[in-house]
Amino acid sequence: MTTRWTMTIDCTDPALVAGFWRTALRYADADPPRGWDTWESWLVDQGVPEEEWNDGASLSDPDGVLPSISFLKVPEARTTKNRLHLDLQVSGGRDNPAAQRETAIRQEVARLVEAGATVVHEVAQNGVLDHFWLADPEGNDFCVV
Structure with missing residues (x-):
């Protein structure tokens, strides 16, 4: 049996980078967790301060076949060539x-x-x-x- 995997891209602006990759890959925003209609309602219910709402983003293949991709806010900008692309x-x-x-x-x-x-x-x-x-x-x- 293979191991299920996803990819995470570190970035300083998850919304910006996720928006680009949504277009590039023709992906969709990931659905919010079960029981919530929107990510905003989930964030509010979890007590996440609004200034942290862009700390991450997630995309998924609309056909449910290819891996999902997450975007994680990090404080530093990219400084060297990617080793994986x-x-x-x-x-x-x-x-x-x-x-x-x-x-x-x-x-x-x-x-x-x-x-x-x-x-x-x-x-x-x-x-x-x-x-x-x-x-x-x-x-x-x-x-x-």
């Missing part, structure tokens, strides 16, 4: 024609830049676009392949 696989794979892959990658990069990503580097191999290296609004690295 996401690859958003949009090109359909290397068995698709190069022009078709490039179009899919460039369209997705444009959508993500509009959502707040920054292009770090465009990577080609043998003159053919392979992937883009991007950063989310707080500088966390990811690729579009």
Whole structure:
């Protein structure tokens, strides 16, 4: 049996970073705990001061298949290169024609830049676009392949 897992992204502004990744992954805000209609009502019932409401956020796959992602507020900004990153696989794979892959990658990069990503580097191999290296609004690295 496999181990169930989720991913947590440390950030200084969980709402901002979660909003970006909601758009990037086409995820949804995680449902509040059972018994509460909203996260706000849960936070109030738990006695969490309003100034701490942006200390975390959570997203889930609307289809319930892929792992959920949490965002945890930390006091320090990112300072070094990620040792783990996401690859958003949009090109359909290397068995698709190069022009078709490039179009899919460039369209997705444009959508993500509009959502707040920054292009770090465009990577080609043998003159053919392979992937883009991007950063989310707080500088966390990811690729579009």
